[in-house]
Amino acid sequence: MPCAAVIRFPGSNCEFETARVLRNSGIDSRIYNWNEIGRLSDNKADAYVLPGGFSFQDRIRAGVIASRENIMDFVFEEAMNGKPVLGICNGAQVLIESGLVPGWKPGSVQGALAGNLAPGRSGYLSRWVYLKPGKEAVAKCPWLSALEGDAFPLPIAHAEGRFVFREEDMDKVKSHIGLTYCTPDGSAADGWPDNPNGSVLNIAALMNAEGNVLAMMPHPERSYHLWQVPPDMQGFWGDKRRNSSLKDIEEQPGPGAIIFKGLAKYLGVK
Amino acid sequence: MEKVQIAVRLITPDPAAVTALNTVKAMRLQMPPLKIHRYDLWEFETAEGGRKTISEVVDHFTDIVNPNKQTWIFAEEGTVLTAEDSELQWVGIVIRDYEDSVSGNWTGLLKRRGFPVDSVRWGVLWRLGYLKNTDEALARKMALDLAVSQTRTGGLFSNPVSQEVSFWI
Numbered sequence: 219m220p221c222a223a224v225i226r227f228p229g230s231n232c233e234f235e236t237a238r239v240l241r242n243s244g245i246d247s248r249i250y251n252w253n254e255i256g257r258l259s260d261n262k263a264d265a266y267v268l269p270g271g272f273s274f275q276d277r278i279r280a281g282v283i284a285s286r287e288n289i290m291d292f293v294f295e296e297a298m299n300g301k302p303v304l305g306i307c308n309g310a311q312v313l314i315e316s317g318l319v320p321g322w323k324p325g326s327v328q329g330a331l332a333g334n335l336a337p338g339r340s341g342y343l344s345r346w347v348y349l350k351p352g353k354e355a356v357a358k359c360p361w362l363s364a365l366e367g368d369a370f371p372l373p374i375a376h377a378e379g380r381f382v383f384r385e386e387d388m389d390k391v392k393s394h395i396g397l398t399y400c401t402p403d404g405s406a407a408d409g410w411p412d413n414p415n416g417s418v419l420n421i422a423a424l425m426n427a428e429g430n431v432l433a434m435m436p437h438p439e440r441s442y443h444l445w446q447v448p449p450d451m452q453g454f455w456g457d458k459r460r461n462s463s464l465k466d467i468e469e470q471p472g473p474g475a476i477i478f479k480g481l482a483k484y485l486g487v488k
Numbered sequence: 489m490e491k492v493q494i495a496v497r498l499i500t501p502d503p504a505a506v507t508a509l510n511t512v513k514a515m516r517l518q519m520p521p522l523k524i525h526r527y528d529l530w531e532f533e534t535a536e537g538g539r540k541t542i543s544e545v546v547d548h549f550t551d552i553v554n555p556n557k558q559t560w561i562f563a564e565e566g567t568v569l570t571a572e573d574s575e576l577q578w579v580g581i582v583i584r585d586y587e588d589s590v591s592g593n594w595t596g597l598l599k600r601r602g603f604p605v606d607s608v609r610w611g612v613l614w615r616l617g618y619l620k621n622t623d624e625a626l627a628r629k630m631a632l633d634l635a636v637s638q639t640r641t642g643g644l645f646s647n648p649v650s651q652e653v654s655f656w657i
Contacts, residue, residue, distance in 0.1 A: 277504040278645060283511055285640055294640075315647070316640050327637050330650035333588055338596075340589035382650045416587075 220485035221246040223263035225293065225309075227273035227284045228252065232306065232439060236269040239442040243478035244487035255289045264485055265302040265360075266293050268309025270375075270437055280331065280378045281311025290316055298324065302360045302481060303431045307376055310423075310433035319433045320383075320394045321426035329391070329424065330382045331435070335416030344375040346448065347414055348402050349422050349436060352395030358429025359396055360484035361477050369404035370473040371447070371455055372436035374414060374422075379435040381421040388418070396423030396432050402453045438474030446472050489606065490538040494546065495527040495563035495613055496553050502526045508614070511644060512634065519630060522576060523617035528610065529563065529582055529656070535604040545603055552594075563613075565656055576617035577624065579631040580656030583646040584611035613656055614645055628655065 222240045226233045226249050233249050240247035245265070250258045274283035284290065290312070297303045297318050305313035310331065317325040334343055348369045355362045383391050398420040399407040407413035407420045415435075423434030440446060445467045447459045455473050462470060471479075505526040512520050530552060534541045539562060546553050546560060553560045565580075594608040616634065618627045635653045637643035646653050 274507060275503065277507040278511075279647065282637065282644065282647075283507060286511055286514070286644075290640070315637070325640050327639060327647060327649065330647040332585055332647075332650035333590070335587060335589050338593065340593050384649055 219244070219246045220264040220487065221248065221261075222265040222267055222481075223247070223258060223261075224249045224267045224269055225258075225289060226251050226269070227271070227287070227312075229273045229275050230269050230271035230308065232270035232437065235442075236267055236306065236439045239439045239475070239478050240267070242442065243475070243482045245478070245482055245485060250289075252284070252287050252289050255292055258289065259292055262296070263301075265304070265481055266296060268293075268303075268305040268312050269439075270307035270309060273308050273312065276378075279315075281308060281313075281315045284312045285315035294318060294325070297426070297431050300428065300430050302484065304361050304477075304481075305433045306437055306439065307374075307379075307435055310435055311378065313431060313433040314424075318431045319424045319426050320387075320391055321431065322387075322390065324426075328383070328387065331378050332380045332382045333378050334376070334380055334414070336410050336414065342375070342377040343414055344373070345411075345414060346371050346373050346451065347422070347436060348400050348404075348412065348453075349397045350400045350404055351397055354393055355396045355425065355429070359425050359432055360430065361432045361480050362396055362423075363484055364476045364480035369400050369402060369453070370476070371402075371441070371451060371453070372438055372474055373440050374436045376415070376435055379417070380415040381417040381419075381424060383418060391421075391424070392419065394424050394427065395419065395421055396425045397434060397436070398422055438477035441472045441474035442478070443468075443475075444470040444472045446474075490534050492532045492534060492539055492542045493563045493565075494530050494532075494542060494560050496530065496558050496560040497525065497527045499557055499559055508644065515641070515644075517630070517634075519618065519622065521616035521618050521631075521634075523573060525615040525617075527563070527613040527615070529613040531609040531611070533606040535606055537604055541604055545598060545605065573617060575620055577620050577622045577627050579616050579618065579627050581614050581616070581631055581635045581645065582611045582654050582656045583614065583635070583651050584609065584654075585651050
């Protein structure tokens, strides 16, 4: 059975559910602390996940201290070797501060996850959003390989989730788009509230050129089960939840499952 | 129009500053700063009243200064701030987001509440304390190198894609 390593930093708070949904998808998973580099390098994994949370209490800026940790040298090396790496929310912030995404020059900081920009409000925002994959994402990115192009909902919960790039890089970044924010019917988001944080090009997830590293702000592990979908949600997933029996609500997968199923397929899980 | 700056700091040691110092130590620089302090730096442009207006703002909104855990002073560039060791060569760097909703929202809020404030700009002031006999130009260069994260292992305090850095002498 393939194995994924979930890296826990001080302040991570989504490691258990992330490890659990990986196991539910047919991938063995183990949680490694940030200072267990020896244990991790002795048990190389087939994929790596940096879970959500507030690593190092978001001190200085979100993700920056974790990106300096020695264990990230190892993750960096594995990413360069083509292993799938996923950063969810705070994990995405760590990946962008590590220079793994967009990764034009790996190790160089070439993008930012800046504070949310929304009319009349600042700071932390928790809600559901609709997403659709970027043009090259399904073909290139293991994590997104099971998506079919339709809009699907996932929850977000962050204060610093606005993807920003230098003006001269804006064209280049288009081929790195993993997921974009959209309306429930799949049209491009036109600002708040469909784009919840002011991300340029409505970017919700960004990958490296090879597609094996994905930094995503939404939380697929918090929507792995159908029971996690809000009953009043619009569209397909809301209808599915409302029209399912109690047993199905408890047992059926939710929209986030497809991210982990994509990895399972990539790793050959039957 | 009068520009007024205030520096706000925690009464207790600032955990972000402690972490910053530990991270800088781990970077094994030739001459790391010996002390680091962190302040929220608020810059107000007042239509009238200057410091008196800002004192009223600070008294009114505990979001800017929470008196249970923070203290503040009017901060003029070049002054030695309270609680700083005068035996060190201090360099101040200010980190501000190119676009931040905090500044815009506070500007709107203060105007709606009738305070004669034209604009608010929020940032973080990092004060880096180098050895006293360090050449001032060298200290500034070292502080600037630390201020900008160009790579995963170089620089720390700002992300150059979304933030700007300036000296606060």
